[in-house]
Each structure stands twice: as structure tokens, then as C-alpha cells.
Amino acid sequence: METMVxxxxxxxxxxxxxxxxxxxxxxxxxxxxxxxxxxxxxxxxGGIFATLIRMELTTPAGDLxxxxxYNRMFTMHGVTMVFFVLVPAVPAVLGNFVMPxxxxxxxxxxxxxxxLSWYVFTVGFxxxxxxxxxxxxxxxxTFYTPYSSQGSESNVLITGIGVFIxxxxxxxxxLNFMVTIHRMRAPGMTWFRLPLFIWALYSTSLxxxxxxxxxxxxxxxxxxxxxxxxGIFDPRLGGDPVxxxxxxxxxxxxxxxxxxLPPMGVISEVIACFSRKNVFGYSFVAFSSLAIAVFGFLVWxxxxxxxxxxxxxxxxxxxxxxxxxxxxxxxxxxxTATLYKGAIWWKTPMMFVFGFLGLFLVGGLxxxxxxxxxxxIHLTDTYFVxxxxxxxxxxxxxxxxxxxxxxxxxxxxxxxxxxxLGKLAAxxxxxxxxxxxxxxxxxxxxxxxxxxxxxxxxxxVLNVLSSAGASILAVGYVLPAxxxxxxxxxxxxxxxxxxxxxxxxxxxxxxPLPENFLTTPIVTEGAYHYxxxxxxxx
Amino acid sequence: MPDGTIAAHDEHHGRHHPALQHHFQxxxxxxxxxxxxxxxxxxxxxxFFGGLILAYTLYRIxxxxxxxxxxxxxxxYMGGFNTIxxxxxxxxxxxxxxxxxxxxQRATVGWLVLxxxxxxxxxxxxxxxxxxxxxxxxxxxxxxxxxRGGVESPESPHVQIFFSLYFALTGxxxxxxxxxxxxxxxxxxxxxxxxxxxxxxxxxxxxxLYWHFVDIVWIFLFPLLYLVDRSHHIx
Numbered sequence: 025m026e027t028m029v030x031x032x033x034x035x036x037x038x039x040x041x042x043x044x045x046x047x048x049x050x051x052x053x054x055x056x057x058x059x060x061x062x063x064x065x066x067x068x069x070g071g072i073f074a075t076l077i078r079m080e081l082t083t084p085a086g087d088l089x090x091x092x093x094y095n096r097m098f099t100m101h102g103v104t105m106v107f108f109v110l111v112p113a114v115p116a117v118l119g120n121f122v123m124p125x126x127x128x129x130x131x132x133x134x135x136x137x138x139x140l141s142w143y144v145f146t147v148g149f150x151x152x153x154x155x156x157x158x159x160x161x162x163x164x165x166t167f168y169t170p171y172s173s174q175g176s177e178s179n180v181l182i183t184g185i186g187v188f189i190x191x192x193x194x195x196x197x198x199l200n201f202m203v204t205i206h207r208m209r210a211p212g213m214t215w216f217r218l219p220l221f222i223w224a225l226y227s228t229s230l231x232x233x234x235x236x237x238x239x240x241x242x243x244x245x246x247x248x249x250x251x252x253x254x255g256i257f258d259p260r261l262g263g264d265p266v267x268x269x270x271x272x273x274x275x276x277x278x279x280x281x282x283x284x285l286p287p288m289g290v291i292s293e294v295i296a297c298f299s300r301k302n303v304f305g306y307s308f309v310a311f312s313s314l315a316i317a318v319f320g321f322l323v324w325x326x327x328x329x330x331x332x333x334x335x336x337x338x339x340x341x342x343x344x345x346x347x348x349x350x351x352x353x354x355x356x357x358x359x360t361a362t363l364y365k366g367a368i369w370w371k372t373p374m375m376f377v378f379g380f381l382g383l384f385l386v387g388g389l390x391x392x393x394x395x396x397x398x399x400x401i402h403l404t405d406t407y408f409v410x411x412x413x414x415x416x417x418x419x420x421x422x423x424x425x426x427x428x429x430x431x432x433x434x435x436x437x438x439x440x441x442x443x444x445l446g447k448l449a450a451x452x453x454x455x456x457x458x459x460x461x462x463x464x465x466x467x468x469x470x471x472x473x474x475x476x477x478x479x480x481x482x483x484x485v486l487n488v489l490s491s492a493g494a495s496i497l498a499v500g501y502v503l504p505a506x507x508x509x510x511x512x513x514x515x516x517x518x519x520x521x522x523x524x525x526x527x528x529x530x531x532x533x534x535x536p537l538p539e540n541f542l543t544t545p546i547v548t549e550g551a552y553h554y555x556x557x558x559x560x561x562x
Numbered sequence: 563m564p565d566g567t568i569a570a571h572d573e574h575h576g577r578h579h580p581a582l583q584h585h586f587q588x589x590x591x592x593x594x595x596x597x598x599x600x601x602x603x604x605x606x607x608x609x610f611f612g613g614l615i616l617a618y619t620l621y622r623i624x625x626x627x628x629x630x631x632x633x634x635x636x637x638x639y640m641g642g643f644n645t646i647x648x649x650x651x652x653x654x655x656x657x658x659x660x661x662x663x664x665x666x667q668r669a670t671v672g673w674l675v676l677x678x679x680x681x682x683x684x685x686x687x688x689x690x691x692x693x694x695x696x697x698x699x700x701x702x703x704x705x706x707x708x709x710r711g712g713v714e715s716p717e718s719p720h721v722q723i724f725f726s727l728y729f730a731l732t733g734x735x736x737x738x739x740x741x742x743x744x745x746x747x748x749x750x751x752x753x754x755x756x757x758x759x760x761x762x763x764x765x766x767x768x769x770x771l772y773w774h775f776v777d778i779v780w781i782f783l784f785p786l787l788y789l790v791d792r793s794h795h796i797x
Binding site for chain 1: 583584585587591594595598599602603605606607609610611612613614616617620621624625628702703704719720722723726727730
């Protein structure tokens with residue numbers, strides 16, 4: 025260090041350093057970082073379970089994990105990834121960080137509640153970890169009765185309680201976001217000037233607020249049923265196990281939209297910035313988010329086509345499941361139209377967007393296959409379903425999350441990461457992902473059931489391909505962790521707006537001030553005003 | 563900087579109300595945000611109870627006889643008394659909000675204390691109702707019995723489902739009552755310390771919304787659970 029004193033600007037990071045200044049913070053930006061830490065831990069943990077699953081499946085025999093341990097592995101992979109990564113990743117990490125910045129607010133409407141949400145989330149996660157330490161759960165992440173309520177000898181109670189608790193974090197976050205978007209917008213920030221990410225978060229919050237209480241009460245019933253054997257889900261005592269499936273999917277199908285809508289919002293932001301073009305058909309993209317949130321509540325029984333529901337209701341649910349593809353297609357077409365004649369700027373976030381578009385397309389279209397009644401009977405509980413939802417949840421949601429993380433990282437930390445390594449990671453993830461899950465479509469179509477640790481030898485080639493792909497995928501996921509951490513110390517300073525993006529979050533310094541803006545911004549135009557003729561700065 | 567971003571001035575407001583949190587522009591914005599937050603919270607509560615009421619509806623359609631038999635076992639006098647108590651507490655709550663609105667500070671405290679007293683009355687009566695169920699073996703679980711003429715009724719498993727839902731619904735409701743009494747105690751203390759004025763009484767108003775919601779849940783639960791077949795059409 026030279027003797028010259030360099031005056032560093034005050035940021036949300038450096039204005040206080042103690043541990044309690046982080047653990048008792050009410051600043052949405054710091055809370056976003058706290059979520060990032062827990063979600064990343066959960067992602068690593070879920071990844072370890074996935075690794076063990078893929079290792080077991082490289083050979084047809086059950087030689088690495090016993091059937092029982094294998095059941096626990098895929099269950100804990102699912103529970104960790106769904107409830108502690110996919111649901112909170114974009115809203116709780118990125119949403120918390122950038123949403124108030126994007127609407128020109130000082131903070132969310134209820135900062136203390138926001139911190140409480142993080143604590144509730146973390147306590148729920150600790151419960152789930154405790155259940156893993158005690159031996160894990162083997163019911164599948166869906167906790168289907170009556171196996172979960174009487175058959176299973178694993179830690180259903182503790183896991184159920186953990187997920188129950190975590191649900192309240194989701195409810196409170198959704199509530200907080202909705203109120204913030206309604207009441208905290210800066211002067212002049214009308215609904216149709218909002219960034220599309222905000223529309224996506226709003227729609228997601230709607231689903232969180234309406235859906236999550238139902239899974240909470242369902243898990244409570246499950247816990248009571250398992251603890252006291254009441255008979256609510258026990259057919260021998262007159263209870264109905266299918267009722268559990270209805271209640272479970274009433275939340276858990278909309279939960280898919282909790283996972284995918286926020287990443288879709290990220291895609292809209294990034295694609296506009298790196299095509300130097302305003303999003304094509306803004307209001308269509310905005311309303312398609314709401315449409316997905318609403319339609320999403322009306323399709324849950326397509327998970328029950330083989331559970332003995334009436335063929336008439338199956339017919340209607342099949343039709344509605346087709347219908348929900350329409351707003352998703354609207355988005356995809358509009359993004360493509362945004363690219364058209366744009367000045368495409370090949371930076372890391374854009375690479376993830378291209379990955380998202382390709383993978384989400386496959387995931388979405390195979391969803392249409394599964395919505396058709398006849399085909400669904402053939403494909404239910406096969407690897408085709410596994411491949412389909414991984415294309416949506418990992419190919420779609422995680423790709424979108426990474427796009428957002430790479431887009432806003434300079435804003436969050438004030439540092440640039442290595443762009444070449446970023447592009448390499450995007451490429452590795454895209455290739456590795458397709459190699460992992462592409463073969464699973466074929467395996468499923470050929471009839472390989474999910475959730476078994478052994479399989480007939482003729483399926484081995486495709487399974488080895490899948491496991492090989494998973495190793496590439498793992499490298500692709502570890503790489504960002506390394507260059508992100510490296511950038512914290514050695515990255516080039518990002519400046520307020522490294523991407524020359526429009527939108528309020530780029531008008532404040534990076535990392536932002538503790539109070540976000542020096543003065544409340546007054547908004548006079550929409551979030552997107554890109555022009556191709558601008559000079560790009562690499 | 564886009565041209566649209568001009569300085570807005572927070573400073574000219576001068577003196578801030580002590581209850582105004584710094585991330586809000588003014589008391590109006592804070593009040594509107596809090597109210598919307600409470601309404602949204604109540605929506606989540608509707609969905610929460612909704613799951614249980616769905617299960618109730620399904621099994622009531624399937625097992626009408628068990629529902630009639632189970633409902634008959636509930637103490638309609640205690641339940642009816644509690645219904646009146648809760649409706650009364652809604653009145654005192656509404657009067658508390660009104661008093662806060664008009665700045666009648668002592669009356670606010672009085673009505674809030676009365677509301678708490680009625681809430682506690684409800685809970686005490688509920689305790690004796692539960693106690694009775696424990697004594698007669700109507701608590702679902704390994705010790706559940708439902709005797710008709712001295713022998714275990716064939717409807718017993720279905721009646722157990724009725725009682726499971728009875729305890730789940732009224733239990734969750736009672737939990738809300740306990741939280742409500744705690745909430746009211748905090749608000750009454752604030753009122754006693756003269757924290758509210760016609761300009762700012764948001765906690766009283768929001769506490770009131772919550773209290774009325776919990777009352778309304780009971781207004782639904784009472785007929786659903788106690789009045790299934792009192793005129794003996796089914797059994």
C-alpha cells in the first residue's frame with residue numbers, strides 16, 4: 025500500500041464489518057447475499073447426492089449403493105434442490121438484491137420480515153440437514169402417502185417439519201415482494217415502465233402467497249398422520265391417499281412456476297441488454313408471466329393421470345396443461361424476436377441465455393408430450409419424466425439463475441469476473457447438461473423406470489453417457505464458484521454500469537450505497553431504451 | 563445517468579413522525595404498505611385453512627353418517643357460547659379501532675383489554691371442551707374409541723377422521739387465538755403508553771383485521787363441525 029490515502033466510496037458491503045452487522049441486517053442487499061450463501065451450500069450438497077446417483081447408475085448392478093441408500097440419495101437430492109435451491113434461487117437471492125434497486129426503492133416494504141424470512145429458511149434447511157445426518161429420507165421428494173405416513177422407516181417427520189418451516193419463508197418473501205412492488209415504486213415508475221424481471225417476480229409472489237400455505241397444511245396433516253396414525257390418508261381406515269397427491273400437487277405444480285418464472289424474467293433483462301434492443305412485445309411478455317401464474321394453478325392433476333382419477337377430469341386437466349404452454353411459447357417467441365436484427369454482444373450472461381433458450385425449448389415441448397393423456401400413461405415414472413423436468417428446472421431455471429448471477433455480479437460485488445472462463449462454464453454446462461439428460465429421454469421412452477438403483481444391461485450405454493455428461497456438468501458448475509471467488513479480490517473494478525444497461529439498478533454505484541440511491545429517482549420512461557448504434561465497451 | 567433521474571427531495575418534510583420507518587417516504591405510504599401486507603397475509607391464511615376444509619368436504623361427502631355421529635358428540639352449548647363470545651369480541655375490537663381513530667386513548671385501552679378477556683374466555687372454554695374429549699376417548703390416535711351401545715361402532719374409523727379434522731381445524735384456530743391474544747396484549751400496551759393518535763394507529767387497525775379474520779374462521783367452523791345433523795335427518 026502506498027502512503028497516499030485513497031478515499032473509498034461507502035457501499036453496502038464496507039459500511040459495517042461485524043458479523044452481527046450481517047446477521048442482524050435489514051438491508052435487502054445483504055439479505056440477498058445471505059441467501060446466496062445458504063442456497064450455494066444447498067446446491068453443492070444436492071450436487072453431491074446427484075453425483076452419487078450417477079455413479080451408481082454407471083453399471084446395471086447395484087454395486088455402489090444399496091437400494092435403500094439409493095432411495096435416500098434421490099430423495100435428498102430432490103428435497104434439497106427443489107426447496108432449498110430452485111424455489112429460493114432467483115427470487116430470494118437475485119430478487120432480494122436487485123428488485124428494490126430496479127423499482128427505485130430504498131428497501132423492500134418490510135425489511136425486518138425479510139430478515140425473518142432468511143432465518144426461517146435457514147432453520148428449515150438445518151432441520152433438513154439434521155434429517156440427513158440422522159440417516160435421511162427415502163420417500164422421494166413428493167412424500168407420497170401411505171408410504172410416507174406408515175411404510176417408510178426413514179426420517180419423514182423431521183424432513184417434513186423442515187420443509188413446512190421453509191414454506192413460511194417463501195410465503196413471507198412473496199408477501200413482501202408483492203407489497204413492495206405495489207407500494208414502493210419510485211415516482212413515475214408506472215406498471216408498464218417496470219422491468220420485466222419485476223413482472224416475473226410479481227407473478228411468482230402471487231403463486232408463493234396462494235400456493236405455499238396449502239403445502240404447509242398438507243405437510244402438517246402428513247406429520248400428524250405419521251405421528252398419531254389418524255387415518256386421514258390411510259385407505260384401511262377410510263382415508264384417501266390420493267387426496268394427499270391432490271393437495272401436494274396443488275402447490276407443487278405451481279411451484280414449478282415459482283422456479284421458472286423468475287429466471288424467465290432474468291432472460292428478458294439480459295436478452296435486451298446484450299442484443300442492444302428493447303424486448304419485443306413488452307406487454308405480452310409481462311402478461312404472459314401473470315397468465316402462467318394463473319394457469320399454473322389449474323393443471324396439477326396431470327401428475328395424477330395414473331392415480332385413478334376420473335377420465336373426464338383427466339381430459340380437462342390434459343387440455344389445461346396444453347394451454348399453459350401458450351404463454352411460455354409467447355415468451356420464447358418474443359425473446360427470439362428480440363434477438364432478430366439485434367446487435368448481439370457475446371458476453372457470459374448472454375451465453376447462459378442462449379443455453380436457456382435451447383434447453384427450455386426442449387423441456388417445454390417434452391412437457392407437451394407428457395400433457396397428452398395416452399403418451400403420459402406410457403411415460404409416467406420413467407426417465408423421460410426425469411429428463412423433461414430437469415430440462416425445465418436445471419436447463420431452464422438454473423441456466424436463468426446463472427445468467428442473472430453473471431449479469432448482476434458486477435453490481436453486487438463491484439468486480440468483473442473473467443469473461444472467457446464464464447463463457448467456458450456456460451459451454452461446459454450446456455454440453456454436459458445435454459449429454460446428461462438427452463439420453464434419459466431415450467431411456468425413458470424405452471421403458472427404464474425412475475427411482476431404481478439397478479437396470480437391465482441393455483440400458484448401460486446410455487446410462488454411461490449420462491454419467492459422463494454429469495461429470496462435465498459438475499466441472500461447469502464448479503468453475504463459476506472459482507472465478508467468482510477469485511473476482512472478489514482480484515477482479516477488475518466494474519464501475520456503475522459495465523454492460524451499458526438501462527434500468528435504475530445501473531444508475532447507482534457498484535456495489536450500491538447502503539441506502540441504494542442518494543436521492544429517490546424520478547422515472548420518466550420505460551425500463552428499456554436500448555439502441556444498437558451505441559458504442560459497446562468490452 | 564438517464565435524463566429521467568432527477569433529484570427528489572426527502573429533506574423538505576422536516577420533522578418525521580416517530581413511527582415512520584426511514585425506507586418509506588411518508589406515513590401514508592407506510593400505512594398503505596402495512597395494510598396491503600396484512601390483507602395478503604389473510605389471503606395466505608384462507609389458503610391455509612382451505613386445505614383442511616377441502617379434506618373436510620371430501621370426507622363429509624363420503625361419510626355422512628360418521629359426520630352426523632361425530633358432530634353429535636360435540637358440546638353444542640360450549641360451542642354456541644364460544645360463538646357468542648367471539649362475535650362479542652369482534653364488536654369490542656371494532657370499537658377499539660374506532661376509539662383509536664378518534665383519539666380516545668383510554669377507551670382504546672379499555673376495548674382492547676375487553677377483547678383480550680373475551681379471547682381468553684374462548685380459550686378457557688375450548689380447554690374444557692378438549693378435556694372432555696380426552697376423557698371420553700374421542701381424541702384420534704391409538705386410544706381412540708367410538709362406542710355405540712357399549713360396543714365399538716363400525717363407523718369408528720370414519721368418526722376418527724371427523725375428530726382428526728375437528729382437532730386440526732379447531733387446534734389451528736385456537737393457535738391463531740393464542741397468537742391474537744399475544745398480539746392484542748402488545749397493542750394494548752402500546753395504547754396504554756399513548757403511542758397511537760388519529761394520525762397513526764396502524765397496529766390497532768391491522769390487529770383488528772387479524773382478529774376479525776380469526777373470528778370469521780370460527781363462524782365457519784361452528785356450523786361445519788357442531789351443526790352437521792342436529793335435526794336428525796341422517797341418523
